[in-house]
Amino acid sequence: MAATSPRPLAPRKRPRQARATATLDAIFEATIQVLLRDGPQRLTTTRVAERAGVSVGTMYQYFAHKQALIYTLNERYLEALAERIEACCAAQHGTRANRMVEALVECYWQAKTERPEVTRALYRSVAELDNVALVANFAARVDRATTAMLASASDHAPADLDSVNRTLVTVIFGTVRNAFERNLPEADTEGLRRHLVTMCKALLDQTAGQSA
Amino acid sequence: MAATSPRPLAPRKRPRQARATATLDAIFEATIQVLLRDGPQRLTTTRVAERAGVSVGTMYQYFAHKQALIYTLNERYLEALAERIEACCAAQHGTRANRMVEALVECYWQAKTERPEVTRALYRSVAELDNVALVANFAARVDRATTAMLASASDHAPADLDSVNRTLVTVIFGTVRNAFERNLPEADTEGLRRHLVTMCKALLDQTAGQSA
Amino acid sequence: MAATSPRPLAPRKRPRQARATATLDAIFEATIQVLLRDGPQRLTTTRVAERAGVSVGTMYQYFAHKQALIYTLNERYLEALAERIEACCAAQHGTRANRMVEALVECYWQAKTERPEVTRALYRSVAELDNVALVANFAARVDRATTAMLASASDHAPADLDSVNRTLVTVIFGTVRNAFERNLPEADTEGLRRHLVTMCKALLDQTAGQSA
Amino acid sequence: MAATSPRPLAPRKRPRQARATATLDAIFEATIQVLLRDGPQRLTTTRVAERAGVSVGTMYQYFAHKQALIYTLNERYLEALAERIEACCAAQHGTRANRMVEALVECYWQAKTERPEVTRALYRSVAELDNVALVANFAARVDRATTAMLASASDHAPADLDSVNRTLVTVIFGTVRNAFERNLPEADTEGLRRHLVTMCKALLDQTAGQSA
DNA sequence: TATGAATGAGAATTCATTCAT
DNA sequence: GATGAATGAATTCTCATTCAT
Incomplete structure (x- = not known):
């Protein structure tokens, strides 16, 4: 992903449509599932995308890079x-x-x-x-x-x-x-x-x- | 959690010569140093070996794989x-x-x-x-x-x-x-x-x- | 004989796009070429990929490991x-x-x-x-x-x-x-x-x- | 091993003592065993030495390189x-x-x-x-x-x-x-x-x- | 002479990221 | 927008070979 440093950790776009929100949720849930099933070592973008039922490309529409995904997931959790x-x-x-x-x-x-x-x-x-x-x-x-x-x-x-x-x-x-x-x-x-x-x-x- | 395959986590060989013990200590210390300096993400076998002043091959004489190294390091620490x-x-x-x-x-x-x-x-x-x-x-x-x-x-x-x-x-x-x-x-x-x-x-x- | 671990030997993905089929053919042909030129000992994934004009990564999209490539090559040949x-x-x-x-x-x-x-x-x-x-x-x-x-x-x-x-x-x-x-x-x-x-x-x- | 090319494929020394002959036999037998157990891919000098009950170093006293070992093994077999x-x-x-x-x-x-x-x-x-x-x-x-x-x-x-x-x-x-x-x-x-x-x-x- | 620790080039494999379709 | 094939640098791991003891 764009290797600008320091890299922005927030999600790329704020979801405006219901579809986008659903996709985001699926990605977050998939991340957790993969984390549970395969451990942090095997948490790959491909696996998450697959589990979430979207393509990698789509994931990159929402998160500039993998770190941003994990960061946002934790942020979300801590926010709640x-x-x-x-x-x-x-x-x-x-x-x-x-x-x-x-x-x-x-x-x-x-x-x-x-x-x-x-x-x-x-x-x-x-x-x-x-x-x-x-x-x-x-x-x-x-x-x-x-x-x-x-x-x-x-x-x-x-x-x-x-x-x-x-x-x-x-x-x-x-x-x-x-x-x-x-x-x-x-x-x-x-x-x-x-x-x-x-x-x-x-x-x-x-x-x-x-x-x- | 993570479904780590049942790979043996114990060190491969017990050091028999003084040289070997020194090597082992150097590897452990290097692991900690790399962990501190670069974080767990950048903890690579190459980096550890380099820092320890030994070759990768040597590391693999003592640890069947990277996980075994980390495992043993923690084991050692918890033991102490x-x-x-x-x-x-x-x-x-x-x-x-x-x-x-x-x-x-x-x-x-x-x-x-x-x-x-x-x-x-x-x-x-x-x-x-x-x-x-x-x-x-x-x-x-x-x-x-x-x-x-x-x-x-x-x-x-x-x-x-x-x-x-x-x-x-x-x-x-x-x-x-x-x-x-x-x-x-x-x-x-x-x-x-x-x-x-x-x-x-x-x-x-x-x-x-x-x-x- | 050899106790090969039960790794799946079938190709990873069936080609869906024309591009993919071409890639697959190139890989098979390259494998044979390398086999002929360098012998089975020097049949490395890098060499095959290079000869096929694709990246290693691409090869691994189609074959889970080198053995699978050789296996499939033979399978194809015997099939014909x-x-x-x-x-x-x-x-x-x-x-x-x-x-x-x-x-x-x-x-x-x-x-x-x-x-x-x-x-x-x-x-x-x-x-x-x-x-x-x-x-x-x-x-x-x-x-x-x-x-x-x-x-x-x-x-x-x-x-x-x-x-x-x-x-x-x-x-x-x-x-x-x-x-x-x-x-x-x-x-x-x-x-x-x-x-x-x-x-x-x-x-x-x-x-x-x-x-x- | 000495990478002279073309490399001599014959064993380094003709056994003069009973001990040497026994060692050689053990090495050949070990080679076959490893071949059977692990397949040609996993036929490594270390494994053979271990199985034969000698050190790698010793093996290299008898064979200038791995190829020489396999060659001689086959030669012996075909000779008989x-x-x-x-x-x-x-x-x-x-x-x-x-x-x-x-x-x-x-x-x-x-x-x-x-x-x-x-x-x-x-x-x-x-x-x-x-x-x-x-x-x-x-x-x-x-x-x-x-x-x-x-x-x-x-x-x-x-x-x-x-x-x-x-x-x-x-x-x-x-x-x-x-x-x-x-x-x-x-x-x-x-x-x-x-x-x-x-x-x-x-x-x-x-x-x-x-x-x- | 025998040993086995050490070496390091080289091989396999992974995976974040890009981009043509 | 979405897709997923392709990329290739980075990483793990192997193993023939050397050499100090």
């Missing part, structure tokens, strides 16, 4: 995830901190577990690209949402809100990822999640400046 | 890490649970942070291969060590030791990984770590069956 | 040869057995001698692959054709048709191959052929059950 | 075969032509069938090298022996001895080879052989100038 988290946070505004943490864990866990293979596939594909910007951007968005949520807690005002927030997010996201990596059985997963909530609440308790 | 954790756990036998957790976090954090670029490089390279077995093996070893440690605690006997142990390990390892992924600045890292210890201790407190 | 023999046999239906044998020797000899270098090249290339299936298939087809022909002879009904047929085919084909291997001069070839016919007729005579 | 045929011919001196032909077929068939896999392996390996000289030399030797035998027949003097002899040899050798290639079952083999003898005798009959 971020929105979900934002919604969850917004919904908890003004409630008690404990409920907030419960909701956050629930929301994230749920989002990751709905289509576990997809989660797994994307975890692997991210290693393919220079994802620093992507992840940083996602993290910033999430931080903003969770911080705002926590700040609105009716019963809690930690001494260092940012720090506590960062810990919560890092611990929750990291734990979920590790659980995936270890391939924990369903049974163990449930206990882990309860423990995780417990631990988060404990952090809130111990970092509470003064109750409101 | 496991040993370190085992030593740490052994050293804490019989102490109080709180100290144990502190030591575990300290040990793991330290191990990962000593050569952060290496850690990062390996985190990325491991996505290249079918690492289920590798990770499972490492996890089992660590679980054994930490469980034994916790069971020996002078002041603590959780109702469900295995479950608590699993949570602790998952949360600690996951948090560290996520911290790496988010590329947290040194300053924030310190606070995160203190929080993590706090949370782990809290879990121990709340799951204590009866004090000894 | 079988058709020729079948036509010859069909043309002799109902004639006298002696004429049949004459025709068969003539037909086979002719087919092999038209482009002797090609014949020689293929005899050598076939050693490269696990040709059991190929040869068996060809043999079965030929056996069917010659048996049917002999069975229709107006003047002859051997006690054991199958056995006689097998001998005739084996002797004729084997003799021709050996003549090639010994690199017999044109002059000697003529006599050999006459003798061969004589011998085949003699076999018919001596195995005749009863004349019709 | 020629000797056998010569002995057989000598033993038939002065007998009747029919007996001669019977003996020749019997002898050749026997020699090829004793270790059929070896025969098969060598048939394939010959394609690897420029065997014209080798085969020509063998053919000449055999021709001399069989011609001399036939010339001594008590009951037969063909008009054109050379021509008849050539035919006999070509037909017999070719038929046997083809039988191998077709992988004929034991049962069919027996009938084929009887037919072959019949045909050879018929040729003698029909080319007899005058009985002695």
